[in-house]
Amino acid sequence: MSTLGIIAILTLLYWLYITYDAHNGMHLLYTLPRSLKLPDKPPLVSVIIAAKEEESTILETVRHLLSQNYPRLEIIAVNDRSQDATGVRLDELRRWSQNKSEISTPLKIIHITHLPDGWLGKNHALYQGYQQTRGQYLLFTDADILFSPNAITDAVTYMKEQDVQHLTLTPNMIARGALLKGFVHFFLFSFSLFVRPWRANLDNAREPGIGIGAFNMVSRSAYEAIGTHKAIALRPDDDLQLGISLKKAGFRQKVLSGKHILQVEWYPTLKAAVIGLEKNLFSGFRYSYSIALLACLGQLIFFILPWLGLISLWDWRGAIYGLDVILQIWLYRKLMSRLMDKRAEEAYLLPVSASLLLYTIIRSVWLTWKQGGIYWRGTFYSLRELKKK
Incomplete structure (x- = not known):
């Protein structure tokens, strides 16, 4: 032959x-179910966003978070050494939200001007944000994600009902043009066949785990047990490594589709997608x-x-x-x-x-x-x- x-x-x-x-x-990769009612005594949720040169997207992301219908929420937005107007826009948004009586969610802004040795910028920013939180649950998300008003309510209710310590969601990815759409979707397809995300939903398996940057919600106790972002300080794929660490440590993890509550335009052009991925693919x-x-x-x-x-x-x-x-x-x-x-x-x-x-x-x-x-x-x-x- x-x-x-x-x-x-x-x-x-x-x-x-x-x-x-x-x-x-x-069949394990189902859509996050809608919540019919809030859990009794809803826990405080701390949302942590790291933003560097995100002036075009950060305001809309934070405004969507301020519009959440979840009653116990705090938002910590970290301006990570941005050279554009990201920090200015965040400060303006904080002042605006403080003057709106219908907005009860506290918004805290942290400005980072120095990156210490041994840290990747985003990981350091997320860790600094965590240090300012009080929540029982932590939500790490990106600065270009759009949330539906019930997103956090649905997520917290599911985690409480199913006794889940880590919930990560896939967003609806917007891509303009056939070539860009094909490339972005194929990357997700190829990545899925490599990591087989459905296996993360098997409770008796310690690996492989998974984490997605658009939505990584984790209980505070589980996050601290794996060593926080200090343990993955120099990993460009911090979102994935967070999920891998949690699964390996034995915490109950679920990866579900959040296509109905999360939306993101990952890259605006095919060239931007190639340049963006070539920076961190080797780390994978x-x-x-x-x-x-x-x-x-x-x-x-x-x-x-x-x-x-x-x-x-x-x-x-x-x-x-x-x-x-x-x-x-x-x-x-x-x-x-x-x-x-x-x-x-x-x-x-x-x-x-x-x-x-x-x-x-x-x-x-x-x-x-x-x-x-x-x-x-x-x-x-x-x-x-x-x-x-």
Whole structure:
């Protein structure tokens, strides 16, 4: 049997296995249920937002949070060394909210001017925000998320009723243009097949865990038990690592769809998406060149090669690759529907999106190696320091 024939069979076995695993586990990725009533004695929730050069989005995010119908809420917005008008806008918003009698949620603004050694900027900002909180529950979120008024009420009610210590939600991701939509959705698809988020909802499994930056709500006791953000001080993927640490420590974790209560425009353009991802993709492979190489080979063999084989091989191998493509499209559409309520008409762009992600991974590794580290939000972190942490 030829090498291409062996690869074709192995590729089919992969897609059959991952389709079977996802099909059996996808029912665990349900939508966060609506709350019919508040829990008795609702706990105080502290929302922590880190913002650096976010003047175009931070006001709308905080205003959505100030409009929550949850009765016991405090918001701590941390301006992390911003060079634009982020800090000014936050101070203006605080003054505005204090003069509105219908707004009872306290808004506290922290301005950070110095980043100590051993910290990534966002992680340090979130930790500084945590130190000012009083809540029994902590919600770490990003500075560009739009919340429906009942988002926190639904989340707290679910956590209390289900005895969950960590709840993370997938948002509805807005992407303008077919190429950008295809790339963003494919990244989520590929990431999901890699981490298999449905397994985080299995209570008897210690790993893998997951955390999503749009919505990471955790009980204060669990967060402190894993060492807070100090334990992940130099991880660019802090949201993911927070979830992994909590799951590994044995805390009950749930990842659900928040497509009906959370919305975000992740990147405005395809170029911005590639540049944004190339800064931290290598960290997802623990800065290991061998793991990154395996990831590249995986993208090439399992996601791109089936499409090439389908159009170039007119024998049994082409038929096998055709079946791979059918399974890939079916699973892609199923996951997009489950996580974001998307019909995924851009499925025909899967080989293009996979090629773009492969390029981004390679570029991420190359840039990190060439620079000897990463530039993150205007600050350079050496590869030696990142690996040590």
